[in-house]
Amino acid sequence: MINFSSDTSYRKQSVVSRRMFILSAAKLLVFGGIVAKLFSLQINQNKKYLTLSDKNRLREWKLPPIRGDFQDFFGNIIAGNLKVYQLHVIPEQVENFNNLIVRVKDILDLDQKTLNKIIKKKNSQKPWETLIVSENLSWDQFVKINFYLHELSGVKPVLSVARSYPYNENYTHLLGYVSQASQNDLVNNEEIKKKHVPGLRVGKIGLEKSLENELIGMNGVQRYEVNAFGKRINQIDHIEGQKGKSIKLTVDTKIQQKCNELLKDKAGSISVMDVYTGDIIAMHSSPSFDPNLFLYGISYKNWENIRNNPKKPLINRSITGLYPPGSTIKPIVALSALENNIISTKFKVNCSGKIEMYGQTYNCWKKKGHGVVNLRDALKVSCDTFFYEMSRRLGVDRLNETAKKFGLGEKVFKNLFNEEKIGLIPSTEWKKNVLGRGWVLGETLITGIGQGYIQTTPLQLCLMTAQLANGGFKINPKIIVNKNDPTFEEIKSKMSENLEKIIKGPDFDDALLDFKITPNKNNGLFKPLFRNQENVKFVLDAMYASTNEVRGTSYSSRIKDKKYQFAGKTGTSQVKRITEAQRELDLDISQIPYEDRDHALYVAFGPYKNPRYALSIVIEHGGSGGSAAAPIAKKLFKLIIDRHEEREKININYNNLQT
Amino acid sequence: MFQETALSGQITFFQKLRSLDYILLLCILILGLVSSLSMYSTEGGEILYHTKSHILRFLVFFSMMLILSFVNLKFWHSTGYLFYFVVLCLLIWASLYGVKASGSQRWVDLYFINLQPSELMKVAIIICFAKFYHRTQIHTVNSFKNLIVPIVILILPILLVVSQPDLGTSILIGLSGLVVLWLSGVNAKYFIYSSLILFISLPFIISFLKPYQKSRILTFFNPDRDPLGAGYQIIQSKIAVGSGGLSGKGFLKGTQSYLDFLPEKHTDFIFTLFSEEHGFIGSVLLLLLYAIIIYRTAKIGASARSFFGKLFCYGFASSLFIFVTVNMSMVLGLLPIVGSPLPIMSYGGSSMLATMIGFSVVMSTKIYQKQIIA
Incomplete structure (x- = not known):
């Protein structure tokens, strides 16, 4: 029994030892497996998991970039950044968002509509993204919020910057305006997409839009360590953003303001240009509006006001307004005829008030006629009959060539403004290709007095005048100051x-x-741009006569002082074909409905002895050029010439800097 | 062959003291220290509630273990069934009147401690089986009666724990029991057959699982299925371990745990935290510490003369191994997430108590290694 028992006991022991041995071998294997897994995670894939861990714990907040300034030629800021007080909330750091927002609403005295907008905005963005509750707190609101801050956890009053246009409506069309980046902006501009943060303002039109990529600047970055619940634990990094490039323009605010004043209550445009450097001294389109209105989203009422204004403030007339140049084209027609040796300066025409040609009657603006006129007189008194005859001999294609040389029919700024219009200088080829019909000779006649198909922008007329005034040389029109x-x-x-x-x-x-x-x-x-400079000089002299000699069309707007003396050419372009009956009536301007009134135009340069500046003035439906546009030039030229000295001082400083 | 004095069981106190396994004790102490430091780290480098109570529990239960080591092995043998029965009753009590927490009813309120009987069952089942097979003759091990009784003994607590519900612990109890059955000589073919049956019936079992358990298993096969829900734990755990690298991020510098990305970091995921802070080297050293403990325990079993002592030590060593590997495999993404603490390292009184009871039986086996139990 004992033997048996000890035998079984021995067998039991050996079974258990054998099985323990097998088990131990298996255990070693499993431990080996765990070590292998540890090795693969911690050594082989360490990089991957380290990045994942950093991704877990680090979160970046992009700060809005600060937009570059615009300065005028004298360094005045014409589009800058203003300090504003804003109210930010990060929704995920707030325990009960709805309670908080109602509390904020009470403190700031917001209306229900604004509240709904904020809640909608909150739902459309990620919970850790900054929600801008108010973009522009008044000082009172800011103080009030700070007073209640202890009971509003998660709310942050912030000092931020916002675009401001200190000269309000003066530069609207030139600079454009900024507003919240839209979906379209993000799709069309990579740079905006890259730098976008909630509430980012981008340029919508004008230079603000064209120069977006230079102005936008660089985002600042704040890097925080966050916990699993997204709560910021501590700030790891702060990378300062970079302010966008400041852009200096060639414009003179004093003159720009004067233009705005002169165009008050009128629809029209004034452009002023340096005839040598091509600097745009002023470029204003009227009526204008305050671009600051768009900053925080324009109110419905303001927007309706702008949109429904019959004078259309949204249009930048200087570069997108297309007008028949009327008699302001005559200097070019005359030059073209001289250059092509069609006529000599002695050529004379007898004006009887109308001329019969190709079975049609063509009227001179002066019903009684000018009598016998030569070229100089024709320009001076703007005799249409003379120009009918001269254009007939010249032909539209030769006129087209000269007009294009002097800058008509193409963009003044190549790609700077998207909205800039090309205008139209007709030719026989153009009509055949575009309208599919042959050129009618009668059309040459009316083209010769700047009517018919021909269309130009006010700035093109300014450039044309500048290139005549400098003696007939091609210049480079520009609005941005470049030191080179x-x-x-x-x-x-x-x-x-x-x-x-x-x-x-x-x-x-x-x-x-x-x-x-x-x-x-x-x-x-x-x-x-000429063959014989004498021709250009002849035309300039004729323009002098037009302004400074008796019977000249703008004689009443002349300045006698040699320092300010200018020379110009009036233009009155018809909007509507006038019937013979209407012509007989000879209505006063106030008796014609506004939309049917003529456009008043004026181009001029000065000082006459040594021309430095050229300008073009267009008054939409203003009546005759001599009575509506030329007097404005008189008021403006004095200032332009006076400001010239100030401008020279800046130039001298500039040159000193360069050397 | 054997000295009479040893056989008679008359051993002096100093002899007993000398025959303690000091290497094992040292390893347990080191583990206690490491676990306390890890607990300190889970609380962001502050001594707060978890750290304090963990240290206290370790010290109390370690001292208890030392005292219990001197209890004669015969005592454990004679109370083997009773111990099992008491724990079983506690399990029934827990499922009837237990304390509910996070959707399961696992705890018994004993006024001074919230006891989790299922943890104690992990040890009780080994003692119970050791006693059962101590008596059984080798040639009757595979008889019908001797197969049915252990299965009933094993199935009862498993069913009770599953109904709590606590899938993890019931699997661990089952594995502890099975490993003892294997050691005691149950025919290998039964293991093969039953695992085959289990494998085939797995889809049916899964269909009976609770939705959260199902999603855990599905998540195991594809953690990216639901990265913020069921897959979150395993993904974050792997990130923590993986980002530890060779030497770790340093003590108290584990960002994953410090920034609360790690769930359950003081209980089931304590190894993740340790591994993130101490890297591959630290993890392997910790694994080595466990290997030494398991090896010393098994070695005590090898030199025990009584079959009860031997089987218990082998069984306890093997179940320790199972607990360690299941926990580590789980946090490393080798096994689905089931609740399973890492012995001594994880926060939890019952688990610590059970482990210490196990060690005191092991120590007792060491002291009375030459004793034969009739």
């Missing part, structure tokens, strides 16, 4: 250099041929 741009003196010497080449050339026509062959990288910048 040539100075007045450099341009002047380059022009005379280029002029020498023509005079020294063996023959005019050969020299011109030479210009066409040599490809010039500057697109013929500062090169002559």
Whole structure:
């Protein structure tokens, strides 16, 4: 029994030991497996999990970038940033958002509509993103919020910046305005998409839009360590953002303001340009509106006011308004005829008030007629009959060539403004291609007095005048100051250099041929646009006569003082074809409905002796150029010339800086 | 062959003291220290409630273990069934009047401690089986009666624990019991057959599981299925372990746990925290510490003359191994998430108590290794 028992006991022991041995081997294997798994996680995949861990614990908050300024030529800020008090909430850090927002509503005295908007906005963004409850707290509201802050956990009053336009409506069309980035902005501009934060303002029109990528700046970044519930534990990093580029414009605020004042209650545009450097001194379109209204979303009432204004404040007339140039085109027609040797300066026409041609009657603006006039007189008194006859001989295609050379029919700023219009300078080819019909000779006649198909923007007329005034040289119109741009003196010497080449050339026509062959990288910048400068001088002299000699169309707007003396050409462009009966009536302007009244135009340059500035004035439905547009030039020129000295001082400083 | 004095059981106190396994005791102490430091780390480097009570429990239960070590092995043998029966009654009590917490009824309120009887069952089942097979003759081990009784003994607590519901602990009790059955010589073919049956019936079992248990198993196969819900724990745990690297982020510098990305970091996921802070080297050293403890326990079993002592030590060593590997595999994403504490490291009084009771039986086996139990 004992033997048996000890035997079974021994067998039991051996079974258990054997099985324990097998088990131990299995245990070693399993431990090995765990070590292998640890190795794979901690050594092989360490990088991956380290990134995941950082992703877990670090969260970045993009701060809105600070937009670059716009300055005028004298360094005044015309679009800057204003300190504003804002109220931010991060919804995930708030225990009960609904209670909080109702409390905030009471404190700030918000209306129900605003509250609904805020709640809608909250639901559309991620819980850790900053919710801007109010973008522009008044000082009272800011103080009040700070007073109750201890019971509003999660609410942050913040000092932020917002766009401001200190000169209100003065620069609206030029600069444009900013407003909240829309879905479209994000799709169309990578830069905006990259830098977008809730509440980011981007340019909607004008320079604010075209120069968006330079102005926008760089986001600041705040990097926080957060816990599993998204609560910020501590700030790890703060990268300062970079303010966008500040852009200096060539405009003069004093003159711009004066333009705005002169155009008050009128629809129209004034553009002023340096005839050598091409600097835009002022460019204003009227009526205008206050761009600051768009900053926080324009109110319905304000928007309706702007939209329903019959004078259409949203249109930038200076570059998108298309007008028949009327008689302001006459200097170019005259120059074209002289350049092409169609007529001599002695050519005379007898004006009897109308002319019969191709079976139709063409009227001169003066019913009684001007009598016998030569070219200089024709420009001075703006005799239509003379120009009918001259255009008939010239032909539309030759006129087209000259007009295009002087900047009509193409954009003044190449790609700066999306909305800029090209205008239209007709030609026989154009009519055939576009309208599919042959050119009618009668159309040449009315093109010669700036009516019919021809359409120009006010700025194009300004450029045309500037390029005549500087002696007939091509210039580079610009609105942004660039330190590398040539100075007045450099341009002047380059022009005379280029002029020498023509005079020294063996023959005019050969020299011109030479210009066409040599490809010039500057697109013929500062090169002559004429064959014989005498022709240009003749036209300028005729314009002088038009303003400063008795019977000239703008004689009543002349300035006698040589310092301010200017020369110009009036224009009155018809909006509607006038019947013979109406013509007989000879209605006073106030008797014609507003929409049917003529556009008043005026182009001018001055000072006459040494021209530096050219301008164009368009008054929509203003009546005749001589009575509505030219007096404005008189009021403006004094200021332009006076400001010239101030401008020179800045230029001198500039040049000193460069050397 | 054997000295009479040893056989007679007359051992002096100093002899007993000398025959304690000091390496094992040292390892347990080190583990206690490591676990206290980890607990300190879960609380962000402050001594708060968890750390305090963990240290207190460790010290109390460790001292209790030392005292109980001197109790004769015969006592454990004679009270084997009673111990099992008492724990079983506590389980029934827990399921009837137990304290409810987070959807399951696992605890018995004993006024001074909230006891989790299912944890004690992990040890009780081993003692019970050790006693059962101590008596059984080797040639009757595979008889019908001797197969049915252990199965009933094993099934009863498992059913009670499953109904709590506590899938994790019931699986661990089952595994502890099964490993003792295997050691005691139950025919291998039964294990093969039953695991085959289990495998085939797995889909049926899964269909009886609660939705959260189902989703845990599905999540195990694809943690990205629901990264913020059921998959969250395992993904965050792997990130923590993986980001630890070779030498870890440093003591108290585990960002995953410090920033609350780790769930249950002081109980089931304590190893994740440890691994994040101490890296691969630390983890392997911890694993080595457990390996030494398991090895020493098994070694005591190998030199025990009584079959009860031997079977208990082997069984306890094996179940310790199972608890450690199941917990680690779980936090490393090798097994689905089931509630299973890491012995001594995890916060939890009952688990600590059960483990310490186990060690005191082991120590008792060491002291009375030459004793034969009739």
